[in-house]
Amino acid sequence: MSEQRPGQQTTRTLPRRKRIALIAHDGKKDELLVWARRWQDTLADHQLVGTGTTAKRVSKELGLEVEGLMSGPLGGDQQIGARITEQGLDLLIFFWDPFAPMPHDPDVKALLRLAALWNIPVACNAASADFLISSPYVGEAFDIGIPDAGGWVSARVDN
């Protein structure tokens, strides 16, 4: 039996103006707001998207334009995951709460799995988000390796 993982990689170029997802669980929202305020000028140069409540708070309290998707418990994490799968997201800032089990934990796990699979840069707390957003690569086009989806399907059809 062939190994159940993509055997080939291809390249995707992250654009200069990044599509950045901002997500925080309730216990981490204030922390994300403090972080986003610190990096407000940098974030304003990029295209922001977020789960419903996080997006609304960031746009209301910081005046940044943020596309709001569904709230996380209503499917927002899965929408962000779909953007990743469609190569429509470039960075993920997700302050998930290590102290709070959620009814939608499977969605959170699914989102983090897709981010790992598609090689999306992810930050899960303020320190990692500082490192990520201050990278010189944030402001320029950058090539990442991703699974070759076409090759994966062909291999499964031809074998």
Ligand SMILES: O=C(CO)COP(=O)(O)O
């Ligand atoms: O639950 C979330 C992520 O798992 C976040 O959703 P909200 O931004 O709507 O609170």
